[in-house]
Amino acid sequence: DQQVKQNSPSLSVQEGRISILNCDYTNSMFDYFLWYKKYPAEGPTFLISISSIKDKNEDGRFTVFLNKSAKHLSLHIVPSQPGDSAVYFCAARWSGGSNYKLTFGKGTLLTVNP
Amino acid sequence: GAGVSQTPSNKVTEKGKYVELRCDPISGHTALYWYRQSLGQGPEFLIYFQGTGAADDSGLPNDRFFAVRPEGSVSTLKIQRTERGDSAVYLCASSLTNSVVDTQYFGPGTRLTVL
Numbered sequence: 496d497q498q499v500k501q502n503s504p505s506l507s508v509q510e511g512r513i514s515i516l517n518c519d520y521t522n523s524m525f526d527y528f529l530w531y532k533k534y535p536a537e538g539p540t541f542l543i544s545i546s547s548i549k550d551k552n553e554d555g556r557f558t559v560f561l562n563k564s565a566k567h568l569s570l571h572i573v574p575s576q577p578g579d580s581a582v583y584f585c586a587a588r589w590s591g592g593s594n595y596k597l598t599f600g601k602g603t604l605l606t607v608n609p
Numbered sequence: 610g611a612g613v614s615q616t617p618s619n620k621v622t623e624k625g626k627y628v629e630l631r632c633d634p635i636s637g638h639t640a641l642y643w644y645r646q647s648l649g650q651g652p653e654f655l656i657y658f659q660g661t662g663a664a665d666d667s668g669l670p671n672d673r674f675f676a677v678r679p680e681g682s683v684s685t686l687k688i689q690r691t692e693r694g695d696s697a698v699y700l701c702a703s704s705l706t707n708s709v710v711d712t713q714y715f716g717p718g719t720r721l722t723v724l
Contacts, residue, residue, distance in 0.1 A: 538702075538717045546710075588709055590709035596657055599644075600651050601649065
């Protein structure tokens with residue numbers, strides 16, 4: 496049972512354009528959401544997060560939007576750069592438990608073409 | 610400062626053998642997590658340590674898997690009687706505390722191949 500879903504396995508965009516990566520979740524207990532970026536042969540690197548009490552969080556070129564009613568979040572990258580090419584994982588946590596393990600989606604491979 | 614390190618980076622073993630995978634967390638981080646990433650999947654939770662104790666091992670697939678963190682720093686994931694289905698990248702992550710807002714920092718992983 497996939498509690499965090501990334502339905503697009505891949506996405507290709509032109510340099511300078513906007514990249515939009517989507518994520519859906521089914522577990523309404525999740526209240527903290529994160530995006531990680533992963534290059535080949537490296538571990539995932541934290542990118543940006545958002546608490547469920549917010550609907551938007553921005554950090555430089557990266558903005559995450561959260562729509563709680565739709566159980567949907569998205570990551571916007573503007574402008575996209577070739578160095579952004581990587582696999583992006585959406586992850587979720589629940590603050591109510593004693594273990595803040597991350598539940599990940601399957602990832603979306605972003606390719607930014609020069 | 611130094612990040613999370615994992616050794617070995619690659620491990621090839623034969624079916625039925627025993628393997629140990631090591632994780633060195635960021636100094637001072639009390640929370641440590643093990644995840645497993647199979648091909649085409651996202652990382653999946655295995656076990657969580659707070660200090661020396663395994664606070665949650667609900668993600669371990671069966672009793673062939675075991676992990677320790679005897680001094681509250683380095684952790685070792687142990688797999689007995691390895692099977693081909695155990696082939697995956699094993700990722701370790703640490704965070705300063707177990708607060709929900711604390712970032713989990715990942716190591717580069719150990720790629721385990723069981724022949």
